[in-house]
Amino acid sequence: MPRLNVALLAIAVTGLAAGLALVAGGRPDLAGLAWTAGVVPVLAGLLVEIVRSLAKGEIGLDIVAALSMSAAVLFGETLAAAVVALMYSGGRFLESYAEGRARRDMRDLLSRVPRTATRQRDGRLEEVPLNAIQPGDLLLVRQGDVAPVDGILASARAVLDLSALTGESLPIRLDLGQAVMSGATNAGDVFELRASRRAADSTYAGIVRLVEAAQRSKAPMARLADRYALAFLAVTLVMAGAAWGLTGDPIRAVAVLVVATPCPLILAVPVALVAGLSRAAHYGVLIKGAKPLEALAQVRTLILDKTGTLTDGRPQVVSIEARAPFTEAEILHYAAALDQASKHPIAQAIVAAAQARGAVLPLPEAVVETPGDGVSGRVGGRAVVVGGAGFVASQTFAARLESTVRDAGAVVVAVAVDGKIAGHLVMADALRAGTADLIAGLRRLGIARILLATGDRRAVAEAVTAGLDLDGVRADLTPDQKVLVVLTARKGGPVMMVGDGVNDAPALAAADIGVAMGARGAAASAEAADVVLLVDRLDRLLAGVEIAQRARRIALESVVAGIGLSVLGMLAAALGHLPPVQGAVLQEVIDVAVILNALRTLRIVPRAGGGSVGAAPADRRSPERKHRDGRPD
Structure with a gap:
């Protein structure tokens, strides 16, 4: 598709430039043919896209673009048709470029996947593929290399750069016996790593799978303008028909159709949302697609697990x-x-x-x-x-x-x-540092109701959360009872559930937005969740919610501003104040401005949740107090 976009843009530019050159050379009679030649391939590609959309049951504003080009050619406004063709093909190209830039952080994450590792065996070093690494293998990680699998540091110390995983700019130092997360870059001297998982089961491989799934997703708002496509199409045809019928001038109808061609505008919405995904990933918040990003921005109720989520999860x-x-x-x-x-x-x-x-x-x-x-x-x-x-x-x-x-x-x-x-x-098992500030920050972002849902005893839950601004504590819950709490809360609006254990997976799946503590949490919870916190810090949730809200706001701005300006331009065209060529140029300016506005999402800097990252411990499991006077199993 990117190559096709480039080819159509090249054809549109060539046709428009050739026509203008012929006019300048005194052959305006041939200029129309050149402009038409530049329009036809773009129109053909557009018609193919429309047919594919209709086959999926989608009716979009691309129909308006096709009508404007066809009408302009039919009534001899070939220059306007050429400008619209340039606008459409240029918009598609700009969208591809902008979306590629927006996905940069995710693409960088994927490109860093190591293919081989250096293993020590029988007193010598050997380069082996990742799938050959087994738990217990001793690996050598050189300076600048990426840790290929999860493991335990077998050297006295190591300095790791986690910026690609969590957005944290400062390297962290680990000591002998501490856990090393796959995907971390060795920013210090060479160190030895004792593999604790196979490559396919390691943290980084799971993150890569989640990123790839996120890139394939599509949000309900990604074609927000298309939701109103029929109404907008009807308004456009009525205005064009009225302008023609009341004045007898078909050119006014063409001008209305030309101004009503917000093709790149439609593409500005997914650009904003994909940029939001990329920005969130930069801060260690992996959102599995544009649809969860939208939902995250609208959450009003939060349900928190206790062990490993609200608390550190380790005694x-x-x-x-x-x-x-x-x-x-x-x-x-x-x-x-x-x-x-x-x-x-x-x-x-x-x-x-x-x-x-x-x-x-x-x-x-x-x-x-x-x-x-x-x-x-x-x-x-x-x-x-x-x-x-x-x-x-x-x-x-x-x-x-x-x-x-x-x-x-x-x-x-x-x-x-x-x-x-x-x-x-x-x-x-103490509360995570800054939990009270986290809850206050979430309330400032519009989350009105915050509950604790835990399988632990009520006395323990109330003792741990004493002094926190919670709206309720639900204790002694089984996994299916947690699901019931989530479903009950959904009656009051969108619900977000945050957890980390296998027992949280059903509740995460039942919530509008499930958030998993993915740095050390269970694989089942990460798979069931819509959002995964890549670093073991709950305050990153603040950054994720804020980025989602601001990305959605920018996307809505793009739609409202673009459609609003298009309607004003259509009125001016219907009244004869905006000829087709000028209308096409004006619409091009509007569309480019809206896409550039969407790219503001890439500059979002959340006001909270972006502090330094500590070393992740090796074991996340929290003890269940099964024995009254003994050690928990």
């Missing part, structure tokens, strides 16, 4: 209760050293807390893990037990010593050393 050590003679540092040291042998999220959080404080952890010995309860073993020659209070008491034969913590949202882990209770680690 953190918030405090340590030490029992003499042990200190807080010693309790954390013994617990973390033993928990190195466990993959449980609570254990990994304890290890991460110790490492963040600079602890050097020895390897544990004689480790025995009891799923759902805790771990026992030896650290530095001392017997250590970590887990729920009941489990620790049973393993040490010490008196059960309860923590003083009574926070509904907390998990308390007991630690015993050499048969004595050393203290407790208090773990909590």
Whole structure:
């Protein structure tokens, strides 16, 4: 199609230029033939497009363009016909160029997909295709290379550029053992990466699939003018017929038809929406098409999941209760050293807390893990037990010593050393930083009702959200009950649901707009959602909503301004104040101005949600508090 657009534009320009040259050379009798020769191929291409549209049940304003060119040729206004042909073909070409520019960020994302990776095996390096990489493979990522798969950093540190994925301009630094997201560019020294997923299952591959799907989409507003095509066509024919009938001058009817040819105007709307998609992707918000972009701009109710969405989704050590003679540092040291042998999220959080404080952890010995309860073993020659209070008491034969913590949202882990209770680690899944500001920002953008929907206990949900400006908390929900909450809320207008887990996927699909935390969230939620946040930051939702609203506003401006100016021009033409040639030139100016207005979308800078990005942790799963006195499974 781009080549055809270029060919039709070249024919229209050649025909118009040849006719003008013949007039200048004193052969106006041949100029009409040259202009007609430039019009016929463009008119033929337009008729083919009209037939295809009618076959799909679409009636567009392209019919007006065909009528204006045909009428102008029929009544001898071949110069006006040539200008309209140039306007139509030039508009199609300009639309292709503008849309290509609008898709630039998405195209850049796709073009960065690596084809091979450098793998270390048997003491040597080998270049292998991506589909040959398996979890556990050790890869070498050189400076400037793109991380080919999701993995764990196997070097002491790495500096990564995430700008192509999230829009964040500053590189981030990762340390040994932290997660590396595929698609990130190595902005520092060479580092080793231990693959955790196959290439096809990695984050970047999923993002690419979503981008490709978004590029194939079409919004309901993308042909907004076509919704009113029949009415506009009727008005145009009535005005043209009245001008001809009341004055007896068919040229006035031709002038009306020429001015009523807003072909590039129709194309300005998809340009604005595609530019909005591109702009949102630049800020780490992947909207899966122009239709979801439109819907996102009109949302009035927001439903938030708790774990992994409103909260960080990972347990953190918030405090340590030490029992003499042990200190807080010693309790954390013994617990973390033993928990190195466990993959449980609570254990990994304890290890991460110790490492963040600079602890050097020895390897544990004689480790025995009891799923759902805790771990026992030896650290530095001392017997250590970590887990729920009941489990620790049973393993040490010490008196059960309860923590003083009574926070509904907390998990308390007991630690015993050499048969004595050393203290407790208090773990909590805290709210994301800036959550209150996020909710206030969403309300400023017109979202009137905000609800929390979670499968967690009501006491936990209310404790976590205390002080937040929410309109309601729905707790103890099963996945199908979450869907019911969404469907009930839809009675009050468009609903947006934000979640990250597999259990959120049905509710995301049921909402008008489903938003998934895609940086570390479940693949099922990302597939079911209409919008995916590519970075693990909920405040990017603010940027996405603002860009969607402003892109839609610019698209509407293009339609209203273009159609309005066209109607005024039609009135002037009907009254004889605007001959066909001048009318065609005026309409060309209108259409170009409207398309340039649509490209303003590319300059949108959201007022919120564009801060720096932190390193994404390796494990997103949040513990479910299944055991009253033990570790959650």
